[in-house]
Amino acid sequence: MNDERDDIAENELPHPDFRCGFVALAGRPNVGKSTLLNALIGFRLSIVSPRPQTTRHRILGIATSEAGQILYVDTPGLHRGAKRAMNRSLNRAVRSAISEVEVAAQVIEAGRWTDEDQALYEALAEQQVPRLLVINKVDLSKDKAALLPFVADLCEKHSFDAVHYVSALKRKGLDALTQDILTRLPVRAPIFGEDEITDRSERFLAAEMVREQLMLRLDQELPYATTVEIEQFNDRPDGVAEIHAVIWVERDGQKAIVIGQGGAQLKAIGTAARRHMERMFDRKVFLKLWVKVREGWVDDEAMLKQFGYTD
Ligand SMILES: Nc1nc2c(ncn2[C@@H]2O[C@H](COP(=O)(O)OP(=O)(O)OP(=O)(O)O)[C@@H](O)[C@H]2O)c(=O)[nH]1
Incomplete structure (x- = not known):
């Protein structure tokens, strides 16, 4: 990614406030990161299944609008106690993805905060970048007000720069999330063409x-x-x-x-x-x-x- 950033100066700013940067979508397996990525870029790019650990590769999803270009890094869920070589390589991929971004979005499931979420939070906290808490699957909570004490408790014990309630499946809350991300990205020319949706072949x-x-x-x-x-x-x-x-x-x-x-x-x-x-x-x-x-x-x-x- 560093090479890409070195090229940035060569592209022109479409307007003086155009934003562009990398955002990690991090979260434990099965919280809905891939579904969220697909919803954010408006294309079914990252594979989704009801099984945990579907995502094995780091995938860049590109969303370009008038306001800016957001480069989402969909990371494989962090695997705890990884013994097999594949799991170890996944964990390395997550750590390296997190270290290259300008904003980190930690995706969790509404109403659940597990040890794995905590481990990921601690890995993210090592990076000096804004951290957003993205509470996904809010469509599954019948009583939305019941989520408030859960979130209040989380925010008391952890430091997040913002909290967003979304449903990746129903495409709810995504505009506010996108707006918030854009304001946290640097003014910078787009790295990819406006029609590109991924860096993958x-x-x-x-x-x-x-x-x-x-x-x-x-x-x-x-x-x-x-x-x-x-x-x-x-x-x-x-x-x-x-x-x-x-x-x-x-x-x-x-x-x-x-x-x-x-x-x-x-x-x-x-x-x-x-x-x-x-x-x-x-x-x-x-x-x-x-x-x-x-x-x-x-x-x-x-x-x-x-x-x-x-x-
Ligand atoms: N009800 C509901 N289900 C969702 C939502 N987002 C994702 N899901 C479901 O959750 C499951 C896991 O979604 P994925 O997007 O594969 O999750 P992931 O976090 O990328 O999973 P890994 O690949 O294991 O890292 C799928 O069955 C999705 O349909 C949501 O907003 N609401």
């Missing part, structure tokens, strides 16, 4: 879209033993994007489950992922999926590097 997004379907369709622990590698991403002369992806699993038994009876599961995964890709990439997609076994990839730093989990 289509290749990366394609892998994420297959992974989203694995998260949604497979039971229990299985999604956590899978990852997706794009072996080929070709734009054919007929305008179709031809994408070949490998779903890596840890064991033969898992492979059978991902493929399903007569290949039905794999077909459903492929169809849903392809539809999503076609919407996002705005062209026809030919998606071919393979399932392959690689024992112990979750614990192997070299494989994690190959699959893009470490920088």
Whole structure:
């Protein structure tokens, strides 16, 4: 990100009060960070599932308006007691994301403050940047007034620069949050073009879209033993994007489950992922999926590097 900042001087300020900067969306797994990011940029960029720990990568979501350009960093939830190599690499990713931003937004669930929220708060407190408390999922609280003592207690014990009540799902409270963030960002020219929504490649997004379907369709622990590698991403002369992806699993038994009876599961995964890709990439997609076994990839730093989990 530092390189990007060095380039900033080359772009022109659209007007004298144009703001631009990086904002971390931090929070423990499953509080709704990815849903919030998607709502803030108005595009389904980050994958969402009801399972915790869906997000494995740091993703930049770009929201450009008349007033400014906000660069949201969606971080994987901080994993406590991370023993496996993948969890350790997630924790590193969170720490490095937090250290590069101008504003940190800690996302929590309405009415809940857990040990993990506290651990993240302490990690954020080490940074000298404004901290916003974003209370998400307020749509789930029937009695909104009941939230007030919870928030009063939190604010007495912690130091936040502002508190926002939002529902990422229902898109409530987002304008006020955006306004507040903008006022805290420096006057600075935009870093990205106004049509850009992410710094991630289509290749990366394609892998994420297959992974989203694995998260949604497979039971229990299985999604956590899978990852997706794009072996080929070709734009054919007929305008179709031809994408070949490998779903890596840890064991033969898992492979059978991902493929399903007569290949039905794999077909459903492929169809849903392809539809999503076609919407996002705005062209026809030919998606071919393979399932392959690689024992112990979750614990192997070299494989994690190959699959893009470490920088
Ligand atoms: N009712 C309600 N549900 C929400 C809201 N925001 C997110 N959710 C749900 O919460 C679940 C988790 O959302 P994600 O956006 O994947 O959460 P995350 O914090 O990115 O999770 P990780 O990927 O584990 O870090 C999904 O089922 C969402 O639909 C909200 O405002 N209201």
